[in-house]
Amino acid sequence: MLLKLGNKELKVNTKTLQTDTSKSTGKEIEKISFNIKLRGEKAKSSFLNLLENSKDDVHNIDEKGNILKKYKIVNNSYSYTGQKPAENTLFNFTVELKEIEELKIESLIISGIEFFPYEYSEKFHNDALVIKAKVKSPSIQIDKLTENTKNKTYFPVIRKGISNEVKNMRFGKELWSKHDDTIKYALRLVDKSYDKNKDKFKGLFYPEMDNMIDLLAYIGNYIDELSELLIAKKILSAKEIESLNTKAKERLSEKISEFYRVKDIDL
Numbered sequence: 001m002l003l004k005l006g007n008k009e010l011k012v013n014t015k016t017l018q019t020d021t022s023k024s025t026g027k028e029i030e031k032i033s034f035n036i037k038l039r040g041e042k043a044k045s046s047f048l049n050l051l052e053n054s055k056d057d058v059h060n061i062d063e064k065g066n067i068l069k070k071y072k073i074v075n076n077s078y079s080y081t082g083q084k085p086a087e088n089t090l091f092n093f094t095v096e097l098k099e100i101e102e103l104k105i106e107s108l109i110i111s112g113i114e115f116f117p118y119e120y121s122e123k124f125h126n127d128a129l130v131i132k133a134k135v136k137s138p139s140i141q142i143d144k145l146t147e148n149t150k151n152k153t154y155f156p157v158i159r160k161g162i163s164n165e166v167k168n169m170r171f172g173k174e175l176w177s178k179h180d181d182t183i184k185y186a187l188r189l190v191d192k193s194y195d196k197n198k199d200k201f202k203g204l205f206y207p208e209m210d211n212m213i214d215l216l217a218y219i220g221n222y223i224d225e226l227s228e229l230l231i232a233k234k235i236l237s238a239k240e241i242e243s244l245n246t247k248a249k250e251r252l253s254e255k256i257s258e259f260y261r262v263k264d265i266d267l
Helices: 041-053 139-149 192-196 208-232 238-250 252-258
Strands: 002-005 008-011 014-021 028-039 058-061 067-081 090-100 107-110 113-115 119-125 128-138 155-160 163-171 175-179 182-191
Touching: 028 041, 041 067, 041 090, 107 128, 107 182, 113 128, 113 139, 128 139, 128 163, 128 192, 139 182, 163 192, 182 192, 208 238, 238 252
Parallel strands: none
Antiparallel strands: 002 008, 002 058, 014 028, 028 090, 058 067, 067 090, 107 113, 107 155, 119 128, 128 182, 155 163, 163 182, 175 182
């Protein structure tokens, strides 16, 4: 195998130590090792510096220099024969590499609507997928997404270019900013399985969040009592109160989204 560590090319024989299945793509990710013999203290020091400076910069290349796979150095060790620090001392290095999987997202399809992220990352909490993505879309497309996911806790998500598997996910914390007729959206999507496996940790916002919920419930009850009083005193009719309630519910998602509005998601 032809390896490139930083700017140095090495032709080595490799041994497969382990293969794992990628949670993201389902492809095999390999862990390999190679041995190399070097003579002299100077050569040893130079090679150790090379390993240190190319920890995450190891490539399997072809004869034309095209990158076939990327690796990172996960371990290295050496033994020696001879008297240190004599220059005829023979050093036998073993270097272990783990393949780096590059995720190239083509598009993110959320509840049937396709977005093209300009930033994307994903990670797994045990087997639960969590996605972070930034998209820039016309306001009308964001409105369509809001309509398609309204009153739904979970909805289908496809990571085109990574996997065609349909994931049932929900929104996490979202930030957005408006730029003329365009919305920049910082999305966080959380796998349904994450919620099934949550521990009993009460969260960073306990007890503030619980108290806030109680306060909102109190305000809701207060408005209900006030509405009945206005009807009883014939200041407003029952039909007018019902119309107010309907309009307030229709605009609920609009008002909720204001809590997550920022000046610019990239600042």
